[in-house]
Amino acid sequence: MARVRIQEADFDVGAELAALQGERTDVGAVASFVGCVRGHTREDDISALALEHYPGMTERAIEAMIAEAQARFGLQGALVIHRVGRLLPGERIVLVAVAAPHRRAAFQGCEFLMDYLKTHAPFWKKESTPHGERWVDARVADDEALRRWGLTSDNAGPPA
Amino acid sequence: MKLTLKYFASLRETLGAGGALEWTPEAEPTAAALRAWLRTQSPAHAQALAPGRAVRVAVDQSLADESATLRDGAEVAFFPPVTGG
Numbered sequence: 512m513a514r515v516r517i518q519e520a521d522f523d524v525g526a527e528l529a530a531l532q533g534e535r536t537d538v539g540a541v542a543s544f545v546g547c548v549r550g551h552t553r554e555d556d557i558s559a560l561a562l563e564h565y566p567g568m569t570e571r572a573i574e575a576m577i578a579e580a581q582a583r584f585g586l587q588g589a590l591v592i593h594r595v596g597r598l599l600p601g602e603r604i605v606l607v608a609v610a611a612p613h614r615r616a617a618f619q620g621c622e623f624l625m626d627y628l629k630t631h632a633p634f635w636k637k638e639s640t641p642h643g644e645r646w647v648d649a650r651v652a653d654d655e656a657l658r659r660w661g662l663t664s665d666n667a668g669p670p671a
Numbered sequence: 672m673k674l675t676l677k678y679f680a681s682l683r684e685t686l687g688a689g690g691a692l693e694w695t696p697e698a699e700p701t702a703a704a705l706r707a708w709l710r711t712q713s714p715a716h717a718q719a720l721a722p723g724r725a726v727r728v729a730v731d732q733s734l735a736d737e738s739a740t741l742r743d744g745a746e747v748a749f750f751p752p753v754t755g756g
Contacts, residue, residue, distance in 0.1 A: 563679060563680055563683075565729070567732050568732035568733070571733070572732075593755065593756075625756060629753075629755065629756040631734060631753065632753060633748075633750065634755025635680035635681075635750070635751065635754050636754045637680075647754040648752075648754070649753065666752045666753055667725075
């Protein structure tokens with residue numbers, strides 16, 4: 512199976528983590544992050560999310576992030592599944608999972624991939640609220656999270 | 672020069688998905704020059720791609736600086752800041 516998957520369907524976290532480890536006996540740690548749809552923001556109730564992406568670029572961008580994460584943290588394997596289309600509160604959006612010989616590399620590799628994805632993978636979220644639909648704004652805090660890894664990020668930052 | 676133009680998210684809603692484009696640049700064919708030329712195409716373009724609006728650009732499916740030089744046949748995409756994850 513491809514290590515980057517963009518799909519409308521849900522995923523089975525347990526099965527994916529087991530597959531990532533596989534039959535290997537040199538893996539000491541598997542870390543994962545699951546992102547879910549929240550039913551409300553600070554301002555509004557959210558009845559649904561619509562997720563759009565840039566087919567082709569999305570896969571290329573995430574592949575490059577995984578290659579960077581593997582080089583930095585010595586990961587033995589990585590998997591990113593990101594859902595697109597219409598999602599309801601409580602549903603899973605994204606799975607990032609990594610395998611490494613030790614826990615620190617696994618934790619860090621997983622967080623690095625998630626921070627990178629938030630600011631550089633071409634996905635866009637639109638929220639359905641009681642007041643209508645609204646595109647989600649990018650957050651400066653997400654750029655700051657990536658800068659902590661020594662990478663520049665101005666996704667939400669100064670307009671081009 | 673021939674380009675493939677793409678818009679996503681709020682820009683796609685206002686300007687359509689894009690498509691094949693024939694563009695005759697008057698100077699260095701950069702992404703910024705293309706964005707400036709696109710602004711002249713309609714009031715909707717002028718507003719959506721206005722200077723100061725947060726618009727990101729990708730050239731051949733990689734995030735790029737607006738100073739990037741475009742080659743003939745390039746795929747150029749404009750979109751708002753990304754919000755995945």
